[in-house]
Amino acid sequence: MLDCTPDKPLTEGAHTTGKINPIKTCQPVGAMYAALGIHGCLPHSHGSQGCCSYHRMALSRHFHEPAMASTSSFTEGASVFGGAANLKTSIKNVFAIYDPEIIAVHTTCLSETIGDDIPTIIKQSEIPEGRYVIHANTPSYHGSHVTGFSNMCKGIVSYLAESDGGEKKERANIFPGFVNPGDMREIRRIVTEMGVPSIMYPDTTGVMDSPMRKTYEMYPRGGATIAEIKESGNSKLTLSLGAWSSDEAAATLQAKCGVPGVPLRIPIGVRATDDLIMAVKEGFGVDVPESLEVERGQVIDTLIDTHFQYEGKTVAVFGDPDILVPLTEFLITMGMIPKYVVTGTPGNKFEKTVNGMLEEAGIEGSRVKAEGDLFDLHQWIKEEPVDLLIGNTHGKYIARAEDIPLVRVGFPVFDRAVHPLMPIVGYRGCLRLIEMISNALLERRDRDSLDEDYELIL
Amino acid sequence: MTTDLNVDELLAPLPDKVRKNRSKHIVKKDPSGGSCPQIEANTRTVPGIITQRGCSYAGCKGVVVGPIKDMLTITHGPIGCAYYSWGTRRNKARADERTPPEQIYTAMCFSTDMQESDIVFGGEKKLAKMIDEAVEIFHPRAINICATCPIGLIGDDLSAVAKAAQERHGIPVIHYNCEGYKGVSQSAGHHIANNQIMERIIGTGTEKVDGKYVLNILGEYNIGGDTWEIERILGEIGYTVGSTLTGDSAYAKIKNMHRAHLNLVQCHRSINYIAEMMETKYGIPWLKVNFIGIDATIDTLREIARCFGDEDLIARTEHVIERELAAVTPEIERCRKVLKGRTAFAFVGGSRSHHYQFLLRNLGMEVVVAGYEFAHRDDYEGREVIPTIKSDADSKNIPELHVEPDPEEYRPPHLHLKMSKEKYDELAASGILNDYKGMYPDMVDGGIMIDDANHFETEELVEIFKPDLIFTGIKDKYVTHKMGLPSKQIHSYDYSGPYTCFRGAVTFAKDVAHSLSTPAWKMITPPWEQSGTGGD
Ligand code: SF4
Ligand code: SF4
Numbered sequence: 004m005l006d007c008t009p010d011k012p013l014t015e016g017a018h019t020t021g022k023i024n025p026i027k028t029c030q031p032v033g034a035m036y037a038a039l040g041i042h043g044c045l046p047h048s049h050g051s052q053g054c055c056s057y058h059r060m061a062l063s064r065h066f067h068e069p070a071m072a073s074t075s076s077f078t079e080g081a082s083v084f085g086g087a088a089n090l091k092t093s094i095k096n097v098f099a100i101y102d103p104e105i106i107a108v109h110t111t112c113l114s115e116t117i118g119d120d121i122p123t124i125i126k127q128s129e130i131p132e133g134r135y136v137i138h139a140n141t142p143s144y145h146g147s148h149v150t151g152f153s154n155m156c157k158g159i160v161s162y163l164a165e166s167d168g169g170e171k172k173e174r175a176n177i178f179p180g181f182v183n184p185g186d187m188r189e190i191r192r193i194v195t196e197m198g199v200p201s202i203m204y205p206d207t208t209g210v211m212d213s214p215m216r217k218t219y220e221m222y223p224r225g226g227a228t229i230a231e232i233k234e235s236g237n238s239k240l241t242l243s244l245g246a247w248s249s250d251e252a253a254a255t256l257q258a259k260c261g262v263p264g265v266p267l268r269i270p271i272g273v274r275a276t277d278d279l280i281m282a283v284k285e286g287f288g289v290d291v292p293e294s295l296e297v298e299r300g301q302v303i304d305t306l307i308d309t310h311f312q313y314e315g316k317t318v319a320v321f322g323d324p325d326i327l328v329p330l331t332e333f334l335i336t337m338g339m340i341p342k343y344v345v346t347g348t349p350g351n352k353f354e355k356t357v358n359g360m361l362e363e364a365g366i367e368g369s370r371v372k373a374e375g376d377l378f379d380l381h382q383w384i385k386e387e388p389v390d391l392l393i394g395n396t397h398g399k400y401i402a403r404a405e406d407i408p409l410v411r412v413g414f415p416v417f418d419r420a421v422h423p424l425m426p427i428v429g430y431r432g433c434l435r436l437i438e439m440i441s442n443a444l445l446e447r448r449d450r451d452s453l454d455e456d457y458e459l460i461l
Numbered sequence: 462m463t464t465d466l467n468v469d470e471l472l473a474p475l476p477d478k479v480r481k482n483r484s485k486h487i488v489k490k491d492p493s494g495g496s497c498p499q500i501e502a503n504t505r506t507v508p509g510i511i512t513q514r515g516c517s518y519a520g521c522k523g524v525v526v527g528p529i530k531d532m533l534t535i536t537h538g539p540i541g542c543a544y545y546s547w548g549t550r551r552n553k554a555r556a557d558e559r560t561p562p563e564q565i566y567t568a569m570c571f572s573t574d575m576q577e578s579d580i581v582f583g584g585e586k587k588l589a590k591m592i593d594e595a596v597e598i599f600h601p602r603a604i605n606i607c608a609t610c611p612i613g614l615i616g617d618d619l620s621a622v623a624k625a626a627q628e629r630h631g632i633p634v635i636h637y638n639c640e641g642y643k644g645v646s647q648s649a650g651h652h653i654a655n656n657q658i659m660e661r662i663i664g665t666g667t668e669k670v671d672g673k674y675v676l677n678i679l680g681e682y683n684i685g686g687d688t689w690e691i692e693r694i695l696g697e698i699g700y701t702v703g704s705t706l707t708g709d710s711a712y713a714k715i716k717n718m719h720r721a722h723l724n725l726v727q728c729h730r731s732i733n734y735i736a737e738m739m740e741t742k743y744g745i746p747w748l749k750v751n752f753i754g755i756d757a758t759i760d761t762l763r764e765i766a767r768c769f770g771d772e773d774l775i776a777r778t779e780h781v782i783e784r785e786l787a788a789v790t791p792e793i794e795r796c797r798k799v800l801k802g803r804t805a806f807a808f809v810g811g812s813r814s815h816h817y818q819f820l821l822r823n824l825g826m827e828v829v830v831a832g833y834e835f836a837h838r839d840d841y842e843g844r845e846v847i848p849t850i851k852s853d854a855d856s857k858n859i860p861e862l863h864v865e866p867d868p869e870e871y872r873p874p875h876l877h878l879k880m881s882k883e884k885y886d887e888l889a890a891s892g893i894l895n896d897y898k899g900m901y902p903d904m905v906d907g908g909i910m911i912d913d914a915n916h917f918e919t920e921e922l923v924e925i926f927k928p929d930l931i932f933t934g935i936k937d938k939y940v941t942h943k944m945g946l947p948s949k950q951i952h953s954y955d956y957s958g959p960y961t962c963f964r965g966a967v968t969f970a971k972d973v974a975h976s977l978s979t980p981a982w983k984m985i986t987p988p989w990e991q992s993g994t995g996g997d
Contacts, residue, residue: 005562005568006562006563006565007563007564007565007566007569007599009598013598017594017597017598018594018598019590019594020573020587020590020591020594021535021571021572021573021574021587021591021594022540022543022570022571022572022574023569023570023571024547024569024570025540025543025544025570025572025574027540027544028540028541028544028545029539029540029541029542029544030541031541032541047509050610050641051516051610051641051642052506052512052514052515052516052646053514053515053516053517053518053519053542053641053647054516054541054542054610054641056512056513056514056515056516056519056936057515057519057541057542057545057546058541058545059936060545060549060934060935060936061545063935063936063938063939064549064935067939068939069936069939069940069943070936071511071916071940072511073509073510073511074506074508074509074511074512075508075509076505076506076507076508076509076510076512077642078505078642078643078644078645078855079642079643079854079855079858080854080855081642082610082613082614082642089508090508092507092508092509093508093509094509095476095509096476096479096507096508096509096510097509099475099476099479100474100475100476100479100509100510100917101511101916101917111610112538112539112541112580112609112610112611113610113611113614113641113642116580116610116611116614116615117614142539142577143539143540143541144539144575144576144577144579144580144611145576145577147540213943215942215943215985216943216985217945217985217986218943218944218945219920219940219943219944219945220943347540397547397548400568
C-alpha cells in the first residue's frame, strides 16, 4: 500500500470492480455495536462463528473494551439445512448460561443467503418470562456497517418501543447515530444542560467506555434500559441524529407510537450543533443556557484567533456519511478546502449533499464519492496532493506514503488510545477538532522547517 | 500444583447437554505420569457459547496465505471478511533482493464486495473482472482467491474462474475454497491453504537454492518480526533459510522450497500437512522446533545441528548459543526477580499456548491452564494418536491431498541431511524427526488443558486458580483487564516483538514484567474507598 499504488493516474474505468482498501465494512458489526447500547443485552450473531469473532475483534480493537456476543456457530450442516435449530439452541443456552435481559440477534450473509426466517424462529424459541429476543436483518452484501447500525436501531424500536396512547411527555428521545460513547455522553449533556429530560438509545456509554472497577461485569452499568426504550414511545419528540444511522429508526417510532422525529445531523461543527440546540429550544420552548452560549463563544473566538493556521489548507476526508457531512461543513467553516470527500457507504444522497455544500461555499475542483475506497483516494492524492488527511486508522498508510499528517476521526481507530472517550460533537467537540487539526499542521511545519525558520511565537 | 479441580463442579451451572459436551474438552495433567488422557478437540462449538474461535476463511486467508508478500490476495465475498483480515495479524514483510517494495501487497485489502444482485446472479464475472483489473494495475507475480461463506452457497466455480484467469494472464491464480462454515474453526482453512500451496506452488520453481545447509521454516508468521530474529541466529550459525511459510515469504521463494535439506516446523497445527506431504513427495525430513524460550531455542539449535551431524556446525552452534546467552542473561535475571513464582493462563490458537510455556518457565513462571482455540487431538496428545482420530462430517468435507514420491525430485532423507543411510537410521531411531509429542508432556503437574475454552469457563478457572497474568487474544484481553488481571496478546504482541530466540526473550520478559508491575493496578480502588489502614 505504501508503494503499490501506481504513480501515474489510472485511466478511466481501470478500477471499477470490487474494493481495494475499503472505507466500509459489513452490516453486523454496526448491529452488534448498536445492540451493546442496550443495558443487559447480549448481541447474538446468527451465522458461522468466524463473523462473530471478527466483529467482536473489530469493536474490541477500536474501543479497547470487551465486546461480548454469542454466535449460532454454523458448520456445513446448518448451512445446508438452515439455521433454525442452531438459533433455538443458542437462545436456550445463552439465557441459561449468560443470563442477559435481552438477546439482540442479527443475521450474517450466511444466514441471509440461506434465508432463515428469524421472526418465526424467535417465536418458536424458549424465552424465559420477562426476557426479550429481538432481531435485525443485516445482509452484508447490502449497504455497510452504518446500514447494520441503522437496521438494529430500527429493530430495537419495532420490538420494544410502546405508546400508552396518553399525552406525550415533555421529554426528548435521542437517537445519537453511529458515534463513540464519548460523543453520546456529550450529546446527552447538551440536551440536559438545556433542561430537557431525555431517553437515549442506543447508548453505549458505560458499556464501551466502562471504568475499571474491582470486578468484571458481563453487563456493565451502562446502556439504555428496556424500560426506558419502551417508554420512549411516550416522549414528545425524537432528535434523530444522522440520516444514515438514525432516520429509519425515528420514522419507525413515529409510525408506531406517533412520536415525531426531527431529522438532524450528528452535531459536529458549529452549525450542526446550533441546529441541535435550536431543535431542542423550539421543540420544548426552553431557553439556551448561558453555559452553552459561553461554549459556543469560545469556539468562535478560537476560530478567529487561529484561522490563519488552517485557512486555505486542502484536506482529504474519508469515513461514514453521517460523520463526513457535518465534518465537511465544519472544515468549510474553518476556511479549509475539502478537496476529496469519500465514503464507502453507497447512496447518491451523499454526493448530492456534500457537493451542494461545496458549491454553496464556492469551492471548485473537489472530488466527492460515495461507495469509494482508499485506493481511489490514494490515486487522487498522487495526482494532486493535500495538506491534511482526516479519517480512520487505515489512512495511516497513505499518510506515510505521501507524507501527509493524519487526524484520526471515525471508525475504526485501532492504533490510538483514549479516542472513543473524547467527543468531537458539540461545541467542545469543535474545540477538540480545531486542536487536533491545527496541531497536526503546526507539528508538521515545525518538523519540516529549516533551523532559521523554526519559530517560537505564532 | 495443589489445586484440586473438580471438572464436574466447575461445569455444574451449565445446562446438561452443554456440560456433557464440554467435560470431554477438559483434561488435567496427572502428576503420577502416564500418557495424555483423551481430549475432545476439533469438534463443533456449542451454539450460543461465547467462543474465541474464528472460521475457515480466517485460517486460510488470515493466517496462512495472507502473509505471502508478493501474492495479491483477493477475497471473494461481501466486504466484511476481507476488511477484518486486513492487517490485523502484524505479519511483517519487507522488500528484499527478490521482491521490490511495489510488489509487496500484504498491507492491502482486496475484496470483490459482493452486492445483492451478485448473490442472486452469481459472482464469477465480477471476480474475473476484478482479477483482470488487478493484473492491469499491479502486475503481481501470482494471485490468491479466497472464498467466503456466501460464495459456497451460491455455487460460484472458483476453480474455473481461476483457471481461465491464469490462462488469460499467464500468472498463477490460485483459489481456496475456504468458506467460513467449512470445518469447525480456523483449522479447516489451514488445511485447505496447505493443500493448495503444496499442489500449486511448492516444486514449481527450477532455481537452485545456494547454501550448504538449506532450511525452510514452516508455520512461522513473522508476527512482530519473529522470523527475522530466527533467521539472524540461523544465518550466524551457517544455515541458509530457503523460505519461510508464510511470514515474510514470497511466491518467488516458496516455489523452490523443495530444494531445502530440512524443514523446521514451528506451528505444528497450521502447517503439519505441508511438512508431511513434502516428506513423502521429496523425502525432506522435518523437525518440530520451538524458538520461543531460551532453553527451547538452545535445544532446537542443537537438534538442528544434530540432524546434519557436521562437527563444524555443532561447534558454531555452541559458539552462537554461548555468545547470545551471555548477552541476555543479566536482563533475564532482573526480570526473573519480578516474575518468579507467578502463574499464568495461556489461551490461543493452535501452538502458541504450548510454545510460550517454555519461555515463561525460563522466567520463573508456570502456565497452570492452557487451551487452544482450534487444535486437534494430536496437538494435545502427540502425533501418535493421529491414526485413532475418527473423522466426522465436518472434517470429511476438507479434501485430503494424495501425494506420492516425485519421480524426479525425490531423494531419500539421508541424502538431504548429507549423511550415510546408517547414520540417518540411527538419527531416525532417536525419534526427533517427523514427530511432535503434543502439549501434554510439558504441562505442569495438576495443570489443566482445555479445548475451545469459552467465556464462562475462563471466569470460573480464574476464580479457582487466581493466575497473575493471562496470555490471550484481543477478544479476551480487555475482559481480563476488567477482572483485575494483566493480559498480553500472544497473537499480536500488543505492538511489541519479536519474541523469538534470545533477544526476543528479553523483549518478552520486559513486556511481561511491565504488565504485572504497572502502577495503575494498585490504584483501582480510590483513596476514599480504602480503609483507614492506608489502603493497598
Ligand atoms: S461479510 Fe458476511 S461472512 Fe464476512 S464477516 Fe461480514 S457477515 Fe461474516
Ligand atoms: S499458533 Fe495458532 S493462530 Fe498462530 S499460527 Fe499457529 S495455529 Fe495459527
